[in-house]
Amino acid sequence: MKTKKIFLISALLLLSATLMACSFPIIRVVKGSGTLTTETRSINNFNAIQLDGAGQLVITQGDTVALQIEAEDNILPYLKSTVEGGTLVLGFQDHFWQKSLLPTETITYSLVVTDLNAITFNGAGDMDMNLLDTDTLSITVNGAAQAHITDLTADSLIIQINGTGNVNISGEVNSQILGIDGAGTIQNGDLKTSQTVLTSNGLGIATVWVTDSLEVTFNGGGTLNYFGEPAIIQNINGAANITHLGSK
Structure with missing residues (x-):
């Protein structure tokens, strides 16, 4: 009887281990080879x-769309570049959680947009x-991304930073709507x-150039620096700091 019980317990333990192995697949680590290749x-x-x-996105505007990706040869196969509902989605493939991808070199996406x-x-x-x-441009940063655009021409611009991201844009637009939740800049x-x-x-920080109207709402201890002589509407809840930098 004792032998029978031991056999039964062993069988149950083996079955339990098998089920756990099926539920939690072994994670494979893929470390970058250090050898860059372009596709x-x-x-x-x-x-x-x-x-x-993560990754470096380099964009130019042209007549036809194009994409080149530079990454390590054993990381490149796990990078996606799919168009879903008019949006080009770049990054690791959706199932990458089964692997631990550890690039040792920067992934660069060189992109031409129309x-x-x-x-x-x-x-x-x-x-x-x-x-x-x-016509319009919307930029959303969820995390710590950095975005830099030189010489933007548009009717309207919307920027939303959730986290500690940094956005830096020059050029001219008619109107812009800016939102910072966190410590973005x-x-x-x-x-x-x-x-x-x-x-x-x-604790957001913003520097802007406005000619006609500036509406500001601070909930916290943020900072605003502004150029120009606009009419200003202020809604301050906290210890925000607003500084006029003069005209341009």
């Missing part, structure tokens, strides 16, 4: 970009772009605007 990807038309995770209306960063990506002419002192609306919840 050209075929993509459909899009007007929005979503970058998931038009661009929205960019979303989920993580710590970086973006650089020169010369963008579009918006450096738009070289972006000429007629109207600007800023809402900061936390």
